[in-house]
Amino acid sequence: MKKLLALVLALAMMMGLMSFTVAATAENTVTIKIPVYDRGFEGWKVTDNFYTQWVQKTFGDPNGINVQYIAIGRSTEVQDYSQMLAAGNAPDIIFHYDMPQAVAYLNEGAIQALDLEEMKTYAPTYYAMTASMMDEYGYMDGTPYFFFAQRPNAGYNWLTLIRQDWLDQVGAATPTNIDELNAVLMQWKEAGLGVLNTQLLKDNFTYSYGFWTYPVDATEHALYLDLGIADLTSAASRKYLKNLNYEYNNGLINSEFYLNTDTNASLANFLDGSAGTYSFYMTSGTTVISSLLANFPDAKVSVLDPAALAATDSSHYGRKYYPFGMIMGINATANEETRIALWTYLEWMLQDNHLSTLENGVEGENYTLDENGLPTAVADYTGEAVRSNNNNKDYWCLWEEAARYGSDDLNYKANLRNYAPAGYEDLIANSYEYFVRDQAFAQTEALWTTNIASRSEYKADLNTLFQELYVKCAMAAEADFDATYAEAGQEYLDAGYQAILDEKTQLIEQGLYR
Amino acid sequence: MRVSSLPVIQKNLSRKRPSGRSIRSYWELYVMLLIPMLFLFVFKYGSYFGLATAFENYKILKGVFGSEWVWFDNFIKVFGHRRFGDALRNTVLLNVLDLVFSFPMPIILALLLNEIRQKSVKRVTQTMLYLPHFLSWVIVGAIAYQLFTYGSGVVNDIIERMGGDRVPFLQEDTLWLVSYVLIGVWQSMGWGTIIYLAAITSINPELYEAAVVDGANRWKQCLNVTLPSIKPTMVTLFIMRLGQLMGGSFERVIALKNVATNEFTYTIPVMVYDMGLQSGTSKIAQATALGLFQSVIGVLLVIGADYFVKSLGEDGLL
Numbered sequence: 122m123k124k125l126l127a128l129v130l131a132l133a134m135m136m137g138l139m140s141f142t143v144a145a146t147a148e149n150t151v152t153i154k155i156p157v158y159d160r161g162f163e164g165w166k167v168t169d170n171f172y173t174q175w176v177q178k179t180f181g182d183p184n185g186i187n188v189q190y191i192a193i194g195r196s197t198e199v200q201d202y203s204q205m206l207a208a209g210n211a212p213d214i215i216f217h218y219d220m221p222q223a224v225a226y227l228n229e230g231a232i233q234a235l236d237l238e239e240m241k242t243y244a245p246t247y248y249a250m251t252a253s254m255m256d257e258y259g260y261m262d263g264t265p266y267f268f269f270a271q272r273p274n275a276g277y278n279w280l281t282l283i284r285q286d287w288l289d290q291v292g293a294a295t296p297t298n299i300d301e302l303n304a305v306l307m308q309w310k311e312a313g314l315g316v317l318n319t320q321l322l323k324d325n326f327t328y329s330y331g332f333w334t335y336p337v338d339a340t341e342h343a344l345y346l347d348l349g350i351a352d353l354t355s356a357a358s359r360k361y362l363k364n365l366n367y368e369y370n371n372g373l374i375n376s377e378f379y380l381n382t383d384t385n386a387s388l389a390n391f392l393d394g395s396a397g398t399y400s401f402y403m404t405s406g407t408t409v410i411s412s413l414l415a416n417f418p419d420a421k422v423s424v425l426d427p428a429a430l431a432a433t434d435s436s437h438y439g440r441k442y443y444p445f446g447m448i449m450g451i452n453a454t455a456n457e458e459t460r461i462a463l464w465t466y467l468e469w470m471l472q473d474n475h476l477s478t479l480e481n482g483v484e485g486e487n488y489t490l491d492e493n494g495l496p497t498a499v500a501d502y503t504g505e506a507v508r509s510n511n512n513n514k515d516y517w518c519l520w521e522e523a524a525r526y527g528s529d530d531l532n533y534k535a536n537l538r539n540y541a542p543a544g545y546e547d548l549i550a551n552s553y554e555y556f557v558r559d560q561a562f563a564q565t566e567a568l569w570t571t572n573i574a575s576r577s578e579y580k581a582d583l584n585t586l587f588q589e590l591y592v593k594c595a596m597a598a599e600a601d602f603d604a605t606y607a608e609a610g611q612e613y614l615d616a617g618y619q620a621i622l623d624e625k626t627q628l629i630e631q632g633l634y635r
Numbered sequence: 636m637r638v639s640s641l642p643v644i645q646k647n648l649s650r651k652r653p654s655g656r657s658i659r660s661y662w663e664l665y666v667m668l669l670i671p672m673l674f675l676f677v678f679k680y681g682s683y684f685g686l687a688t689a690f691e692n693y694k695i696l697k698g699v700f701g702s703e704w705v706w707f708d709n710f711i712k713v714f715g716h717r718r719f720g721d722a723l724r725n726t727v728l729l730n731v732l733d734l735v736f737s738f739p740m741p742i743i744l745a746l747l748l749n750e751i752r753q754k755s756v757k758r759v760t761q762t763m764l765y766l767p768h769f770l771s772w773v774i775v776g777a778i779a780y781q782l783f784t785y786g787s788g789v790v791n792d793i794i795e796r797m798g799g800d801r802v803p804f805l806q807e808d809t810l811w812l813v814s815y816v817l818i819g820v821w822q823s824m825g826w827g828t829i830i831y832l833a834a835i836t837s838i839n840p841e842l843y844e845a846a847v848v849d850g851a852n853r854w855k856q857c858l859n860v861t862l863p864s865i866k867p868t869m870v871t872l873f874i875m876r877l878g879q880l881m882g883g884s885f886e887r888v889i890a891l892k893n894v895a896t897n898e899f900t901y902t903i904p905v906m907v908y909d910m911g912l913q914s915g916t917s918k919i920a921q922a923t924a925l926g927l928f929q930s931v932i933g934v935l936l937v938i939g940a941d942y943f944v945k946s947l948g949e950d951g952l953l
Contacts, residue, residue: 203916207695229916230696321894377786377806379895453696581914582717588894596895616717 149187151462156212158515159192165509167192172479172508172516180469186462206231213455213463214519216447220258220568221349221576223448227266228572232450235265236460243464246471247520254445258635262571269445272522275532276442277556278540278549281400281430282391282409285421287314296429299331299364306373309397317368318396319378320387322591323584326350327440330564331431332357332364343567343634344625348440350580351587354610354618360432365595366602379592392416398425403540403548406510410542424551427559441563446522470520479517480524482506495526495535512539567634575624579617586616689927693920709924713910718901726902729888730880732816738876740820741827742869746857748828749835761832764825772822776890779805779818805891808898815891815899834868835861867950874940874952881932903929 159167168190181188191212193201199222205211206229215231217223226232235255241248251268259267288295291308306317322328325348333342334357345352352358368374375396381387384401391399392412399409413420427438451460470476481488481496483506488496509515512524526535533553541549590609597605614622628634658665684699689709691702713719744764751757767775782790783804791801804814838861846856885904892900903925911922938953945951 200912203695207698207916225917229694375786377784380780380784380893577914577917581909581918584913585909589897592895 149181150185151458152187152189153459153462153466154189154191154210154212154214155466155519156193156214156216157190158195158198158518160195160509160511160515162510167509167515170509171506172513175478176516179475180466184462184465184469186465188466202226202231203229209454211452211454213452213459214449215452216449216519218447219348220443220448221347221573223267223450224261224569224572225577227261227450228577231453232266233453233455235259235268235451237265239457239460240268240464243461244468247464247467250520258443258445258568260570266450268449270447270449270518270520270522272442272444272446273525273532274442274560275523275536277552278403278536279400280403280548280552281398281425281427282422282548283425284315284397285423286417286419287312287397288423289421290314295423295426297426298428298433299431300433302429303364303368303371303373306368307371310372315390315395315397316372317374318387318390318398318400319365319368319374320381320384321379321588322351323382323588326352326587329355329357329361330440331427331435331438332360333564334432334434335436335562337564340629342564343629344622346564346566347576348566350576350583350618350621351591353587353590353613359606362591362594362606363602364432365591366597366599369595370599378595379588403542403552404511405539405542407542410545422548424548424555427555436562438559439563441560441565443565443568447518449519467519470517476517476520479513481512482508493531493534495531495538497538569625569628570633570635571628573621573624573628575617575620579621583613583617583621586613686923686927688920689924691920693923695916695919709920710928713921713925713928716906718906721901722903722906725899726881726883726904728899729812729815729902730883732812733819733883734876734880736816737820737823737827738873740824742831742865744824745828745831745835745865746861748832749861750853750857761825761828764828766825767822768826770822772884772886772890775818775822775887779814779891783814805893806896808896811891811896812899815887818891819887830872831865831868834865838864870944870949871952874937874944877940878933878937880936881929 157167173188173190177188180186191205193212198217202211202215206226211231215223215226217226237248250271254269254271255265255267258269259265261267283295287309288305291305291312291314293305293308294301296302296305302317309315327348329352330346341355345355345357365374369376369378375381375390381390387396387399388401388409390396391409394417401407401409403409410422413422431438451463455463470479477496481498482502484490484496486499486504486506487502487508488498491497514522517524523532524535524539526532537546537549541547590613594602594606594609687699688702690704690706691699692705692708693699693702748757748761751760770778780788782788785791785801785803785806788804790804795801803810805811842860842864843856846860851859882904883902885902885908888900888902888905889908907922907925907929910918910925941951941953
């Protein structure tokens, strides 16, 4: 009996080791591999669900194409892509949201040049949509490599909530610049309330945008602003750090802000009443406000004017997105047959009501149409056509970054519903007002039309070093700030930032940027 | 008189080699053995080819065999790296401290446990001592920060309530080092006792009887019988431990570090991680070179230590 058990176990383990999956569809002649972000939504299988099956049935089978979705971990995407590229099984589309990494893939040799005629022939509608963005941003050293999804101007769900009840308690008006905000924070401190929520800076370095003096010098901007590498030695950074140092030394921010390494830590501070602000992308499903009310039934929130986080003599309070969303290139190993199938897939997405199905689900099941013709999600829908937690965006992001409904007015109406929890539409309305007001001043980084070698050489190093240095500057005694900052700047330059600035200066002189 | 320290292993070694008959009658077990063997070959030996990347201008798409051979360029870059000196110093420092404090603790603990006569008490104590070993460093790190942070740590709250001053256990460089070592001792000492307890159990009871006849009390028995008997085990484990002098735990440092307290936290494993995983694909070759350097030093230390203890007349490892 024991022997039999051992045998069964041994064989089962061997089988387990050796098993591999064979593509089931023999009749489809071409296989296209489409990347899709896996954001770890509970109960959601990114590569096999109602919508992937629907795509196979409606698009794949009639065209003899096998559509295979490849999961890319949202927070590990570069590692995932790198490993798959090394193993030779990467998706046929190489995508990323930011240009420098997309260029890095190109430098690895992962992306092939685009055949524009082929694209025009097999994906005419898609090509027409992306053509001007390609002309503007898709060429590297004169050759077209990248095409782009659209990004409608709808980023106003990024907002900072502030405890209105605390403002009322100390009798303060809504602050409109950093000095007024600091004054409010001081009143909060004296009244025994909380601090300004502050998190360790990492990954996206947009902290200095609100500290540039307007109007700005265009070359200066091109030189310093970089989403992936902090501009520690710029004048704007100095101002930002000087202010942070002031706030730290006067107890206006969390004394251990550098231990808040993720948004969950900040959220916890907001919900337990130790901090009076919280910045996030608000969506209708958010539980931030309800959780706060559960802890503090009398709490009131309003939207903090983005200008309150910017220097008094500055006018641009934030980063502007590029007009494109997802940046895509074709895998270097994809052959003509695969490419044609890919273009056909992108074009199919725009035909009939395919896009609407991906975005909204099935009418009468997931949603109904209201009097404006806007889809209204059926509350608590749990049927088979249930969408992913972010409304299937990771499937339709190849076309656009936010769903659109025909006109700006309708988009806004729909977004009030998409972005705000019921009863809190005012918050999105306020944020929209600020968003419209600040559009003219928002800034974006330069796009380089060639690779910056020193950037990839020093990036990881500088990112680590920056954290150490800026925290040191923030925590220095106020009298020592200048010396600490000067020393930090020198160390940062020596560690490779000078090399990057030198290379960028050269490229600026040659005009290789936008 | 020499007492065997690893009785179980040595007993097995002294057995005859498995005959064809025993393979035939126990073939299912050998089939099962194939699986860990396969694992070993695929993941431990199979990856040896990848070491070639340390000498290449490695491009992932060209692969190990297609990339350009650049000899020692990667090593030169790594050794010339701005922070290589820091990493080297910190790695050696953290591991030497660990060796000094973490290595003797399991021995002391095993000797103490051995003196507990009440079986149930011994079992409960042992189990409680093992438990921290099963917590991952991420969890240990999170708990440490909950307990010991300056601003909101529970331990600091207690100290303050009792009239003391708050202590920056993890937020001041020297104190961080002390906390790092002590937390490591706490996490590993219980688990480390297992092998010593096994060695102690196999000591011939007649030795203790002889010692008692000679008038030795418990302390003398411990000193003159138990300790010498487990010395070869200690030597073996010490040599193996030396092999990690250039490496050490990456998770432990990452879980316990914070950006404001960084004097001692940049180590070689952290550097390998920064280069190999944080820098996209551009520095995989340099990370490999650093890893290879670390392994070579480790092997040299093991061989050197082995040679040294053999010259002192001990058994050694190899």
